[in-house]
Amino acid sequence: MTEIAKTSEPHxxxxxxxxxxxxxxxxxxxxxxxxxxxxxxxTDLAKRFAVSHVTVHRIIRRLQDEGLVVTKPYQPIHLPxxxxxxxxRCRERHTIVYRFLLAIGVDEATAAIDAEGMExxxxxxxxxxxRELAGPG
Amino acid sequence: MTEIAKTSEPHxxxxxxxxxxxxxxxxxxxxxxxxxxxxxxxTDLAKRFAVSHVTVHRIIRRLQDEGLVVTKPYQPIHLPxxxxxxxxRCRERHTIVYRFLLAIGVDEATAAIDAEGMExxxxxxxxxxxRELAGPG
DNA sequence: TCGCGATTGTAGCATTTGCTACAGTTGCGT
DNA sequence: ACGCAACTGTAGCAAATGCTACAATCGCGA
Ligand SMILES: [Mn+2]
Ligand SMILES: [Mn+2]
Ligand SMILES: [Mn+2]
Ligand SMILES: [Mn+2]
Numbered sequence: 195m196t197e198i199a200k201t202s203e204p205h206x207x208x209x210x211x212x213x214x215x216x217x218x219x220x221x222x223x224x225x226x227x228x229x230x231x232x233x234x235x236x237t238d239l240a241k242r243f244a245v246s247h248v249t250v251h252r253i254i255r256r257l258q259d260e261g262l263v264v265t266k267p268y269q270p271i272h273l274p275x276x277x278x279x280x281x282x283r284c285r286e287r288h289t290i291v292y293r294f295l296l297a298i299g300v301d302e303a304t305a306a307i308d309a310e311g312m313e314x315x316x317x318x319x320x321x322x323x324x325r326e327l328a329g330p331g
Numbered sequence: 332m333t334e335i336a337k338t339s340e341p342h343x344x345x346x347x348x349x350x351x352x353x354x355x356x357x358x359x360x361x362x363x364x365x366x367x368x369x370x371x372x373x374t375d376l377a378k379r380f381a382v383s384h385v386t387v388h389r390i391i392r393r394l395q396d397e398g399l400v401v402t403k404p405y406q407p408i409h410l411p412x413x414x415x416x417x418x419x420r421c422r423e424r425h426t427i428v429y430r431f432l433l434a435i436g437v438d439e440a441t442a443a444i445d446a447e448g449m450e451x452x453x454x455x456x457x458x459x460x461x462r463e464l465a466g467p468g
Numbered sequence: 469t470c471g472c473g474a475t476t477g478t479a480g481c482a483t484t485t486g487c488t489a490c491a492g493t494t495g496c497g498t
Numbered sequence: 499a500c501g502c503a504a505c506t507g508t509a510g511c512a513a514a515t516g517c518t519a520c521a522a523t524c525g526c527g528a
Contacts, residue, residue: 202381204447205356209516211448212349216485219342237505244339249486251507256484268493268506295457298464304456310341311348311452319441320432327435346486353514374475386516388477393514405476405523 208315215314216253218284219243221262224273225281233270287321288313293331294324345452352451353390355421356380358399361410362418370407424458425450430468431461 223242227234236254240247254271257263262277273281291313295305316324360379364371373391377384391408394400399414410418428450432442453461 201379204444205380207444208448213484235505236507242338243342245485246487247506248488248508253485298460300457300460304454307341307344308452308454308457311345312449315445315448315452317441317445320437320445323435323437350514372475373477382515383517384476385478385518390515 211314217257217260217262218280218314219310220253220257221273221277221281222284222288224263224271225278225285228273234272235270239271284313287316289331290321290325290328291316293328297328348451354394354397354399355417355451356447357390357394358410358414358418359421359425361400361408362415362422365410371409372407376408421450424453426468427458427462427465428453430465434465 220239223239224234227238227242231238236247236250239250239254243250254263254265257277258265261274262280264272264274264277288309292305292309295309296302300308357376360376361371364375364379368375373384373387376387376391380387391400391402394414395402398411399417401409401411401414425446429442429446432446433439437445
């Protein structure tokens, strides 16, 4: 039989991507912040994402339940090994998407914006092509 | 002063993209379906997106409130001019993203999946570069 | 015409992510 | 030592999107 792609499959994948997107952006942001300052606090993330501290607080609690971050009441936020690994993977992917956009001639500001959304929907296969075309880091 | 990109701007843009994503995918799907059959019904969309008919029903009602689709109780779904225009724009963008992925060597199944998610985060500037690199249709 | 299967609609629930308002905690400077 | 400002946490709300269960409607074949 001819290969009829199930029309629902891309949409199911996209929904799945969105379900993990918040976790990815948060651990990546925490890793970033911890490289430029000694502690990552709820307010740092609230500024970074331009959302209220309440939204950040609730999401951090959920990520802690999932084992991706560690924190205690009134204490800064840390990344356990599981969170560090995810952050490293996401940063790598994010960087490749960003550098790829630059490589094809997109300006830096636009590349930064588009990469932030696109990264979560780039499969391993596409990322491999992006990496080749992005050239040396 | 040096141009320090506001770190929150990419995230704000991504949230905005997600807010319009459902409308875009729905009108695009309705236009697609109306090209291969005479009527588009709630069940057609439920199959296409692999969600329950209830989810589709509610979203269609909201899109009708926004003037993007037209329907009446127990009747098929139509696209008014506003919906047709959005559908055409989205399909064009979707096609370019898909063809661009093929052009850089991604296989068809993967390109279909990645394009479905990526399309909503591709700016006009990036789309222009994709169009060039995708080659003749 | 009538009835049954398919379709559409409604009720009610869960989760995620956004918000404001308010309350509790911390720690720094005086 | 203490008081105030910043930070953190809680309460309660809204909107979007997912679900199941059930009810109503439609239309086609017998
Ligand atoms: Mn992102
Ligand atoms: Mn996204
Ligand atoms: Mn899409
Ligand atoms: Mn997306």
